[in-house]
Amino acid sequence: EKAGYKHFMAKEIAEQPVVLADALKHYSRDGALTLPEGVDFTGVDRVTMVACGTANYACQVAKYWFEQIAGLPCDVDIASEFRYREPPLSDRSWAVFVSQSGETADTLAALRYARDKVARIVSVVNVTTSSIARESDVSLPILAGVEVGVASTKAFTCQLSVLMLLAIKAGLDRGRLTEEDAKAHLADLALLPGLMNHALGLAAEISGIAEKLAEAQDILFLGRGAMFPLALEGALKLKEISYIHAEGYASGELKHGPIALIDNRVPVIVLAPHDALFEKTVSNMQEVMARNGQVLLISDGEGIRVAGHGCWKTLAMPDVPDRLAPILYAIPAQLLAYHTAIAKGTDVDQPRNLAKSVTVE
Numbered sequence: 001e002k003a004g005y006k007h008f009m010a011k012e013i014a015e016q017p018v019v020l021a022d023a024l025k026h027y028s029r030d031g032a033l034t035l036p037e038g039v040d041f042t043g044v045d046r047v048t049m050v051a052c053g054t055a056n057y058a059c060q061v062a063k064y065w066f067e068q069i070a071g072l073p074c075d076v077d078i079a080s081e082f083r084y085r086e087p088p089l090s091d092r093s094w095a096v097f098v099s100q101s102g103e104t105a106d107t108l109a110a111l112r113y114a115r116d117k118v119a120r121i122v123s124v125v126n127v128t129t130s131s132i133a134r135e136s137d138v139s140l141p142i143l144a145g146v147e148v149g150v151a152s153t154k155a156f157t158c159q160l161s162v163l164m165l166l167a168i169k170a171g172l173d174r175g176r177l178t179e180e181d182a183k184a185h186l187a188d189l190a191l192l193p194g195l196m197n198h199a200l201g202l203a204a205e206i207s208g209i210a211e212k213l214a215e216a217q218d219i220l221f222l223g224r225g226a227m228f229p230l231a232l233e234g235a236l237k238l239k240e241i242s243y244i245h246a247e248g249y250a251s252g253e254l255k256h257g258p259i260a261l262i263d264n265r266v267p268v269i270v271l272a273p274h275d276a277l278f279e280k281t282v283s284n285m286q287e288v289m290a291r292n293g294q295v296l297l298i299s300d301g302e303g304i305r306v307a308g309h310g311c312w313k314t315l316a317m318p319d320v321p322d323r324l325a326p327i328l329y330a331i332p333a334q335l336l337a338y339h340t341a342i343a344k345g346t347d348v349d350q351p352r353n354l355a356k357s358v359t360v361e
C-alpha cells in the first residue's frame with residue numbers, strides 16, 4: 001500500500017504533482033474553468049471560510065487570493081471559535097467549509113450554524129461521501145485520493161488549488177478578471193506539477209538540514225503575505241510529527257515579541273520567494289541574524305543571490321508565479337517536518353495523541 005515508500009506521509013508528499021494535475025484537469029479545460037454551475041459569485045458580498053488545522057491554513061492563504069484577485073471581502077475562522085461566537089452573517093454571503101475528512105465535528109457544527117443564514121453553503125472536501133459534503137449546497141472534491149498519514153500533506157495543496165480556482169471564478173464573475181486573465185492564471189497553475197517535481201528533488205538536501213533541526217528545542221517559521229499562513233502550516237507540520245516546539249509568525253510581527261526568543265540555538269525558517277514583499281522580509285531576517293539566530297532561507301535563485309549571505313543554510317527553490325508560491329513552498333515545509341521526524345525516530349504516520357479525523361469537539 002505504501003508503494004515502496006517507508007511511510008504513507010512520504011508517499012502522499014510524493015503524489016502531489018500527480019493529484020494536483022488531476023484536480024486541475026477536473027476543474028478546467030482548454031484554459032477555461034469547468035466549475036459546477038452553482039459556483040457563481042454574482043451578487044455575493046463576502047466569503048466566510050471556516051475550517052480547522054491545516055485546512056484552516058489553506059483558507060488563510062486563500063483569503064489573500066479572494067481579496068487580491070477578486071476584490072471580494074473574505075473572513076477566515078477557526079470552526080471551534082466560529083460556532084460558539086455565533087457571528088452575524090450576510091444573506092448575500094457564501095460560507096465555505098474546507099475539510100479533508102468532511103467529518104470534523106466543529107466544522108460540521110459551523111456549517112449547520114451557517115445554514116439558512118447565508119446565500120450558499122459551499123464545501124471543499126476530500127471525502128465526497130462525508131457529512132460536510134452531503135450537507136452543502138455545492139461540494140467541490142479536491143481529488144487528492146485517500147490520505148492515510150495523520151499529518152495532512154497532499155490534501156493541503158489540493159485544497160489550495162481548488163480555492164485558487166474559486167478565487168479566479170470570483171474574479172471573473174465580479175468583472176475583476178477577463179477571460180484572458182483567467183486563462184493566464186490557469187496557465188500558471190498548470191506549471192505547478194512540474195515545479196513540484198523539481199521541489200521534491202530537494203529531498204536529500206532537506207534531509208541534511210533536518211538532521212540539524214532535529215537538535216533544536218524551538219523553531220520559528222516566518223512568512224509575509226500569503227506566505228504567512230504557510231509559515232503557520234510549516235510550524236504545525238513540524239510540531240505534529242517531530243514534537244519540536246515550533247511557531248509560525250508574520251515576519252512583521254517578529255519585533256512585537258517573538259524576537260525575544262532568538263539566540264544561536266533557535267533556527268528560524270524564512271519562507272520568502274523573491275516577490276514584492278521580499279525586501280521587507282529580508283530586513284526582518286537580518287534582525288534575527290543580528291541576534292545570532294540561525295536562519296534557513298527558503299527562496300528562489302534570485303532571493304538567495306541577494307540575501308543568502310550570512311544565513312545558516314539556504315534552500316533554492318525553482319521560480320514560481322508569485323501567487324502560487326504558497327502551494328509550491330508547502331513541499332519543502334512538509335519535507336522538513338518529515339525528515340526532522342525521521343532524524344528523531346518518531347512515528348511519522350501515527351503521531352502521538354492525534355487522530356486522522358476529529359469527530360469529537
Ligand code: F6R
Nearest residue numbers: 053054055099100101104151152
Ligand atoms: C494537520 C492535520 C489537522 C487537520 C484538521 C482538520 O496535519 O491533519 O490539523 O487538518 O484536524 O481536519 P479535516 O481537514 O479533516 O477537517
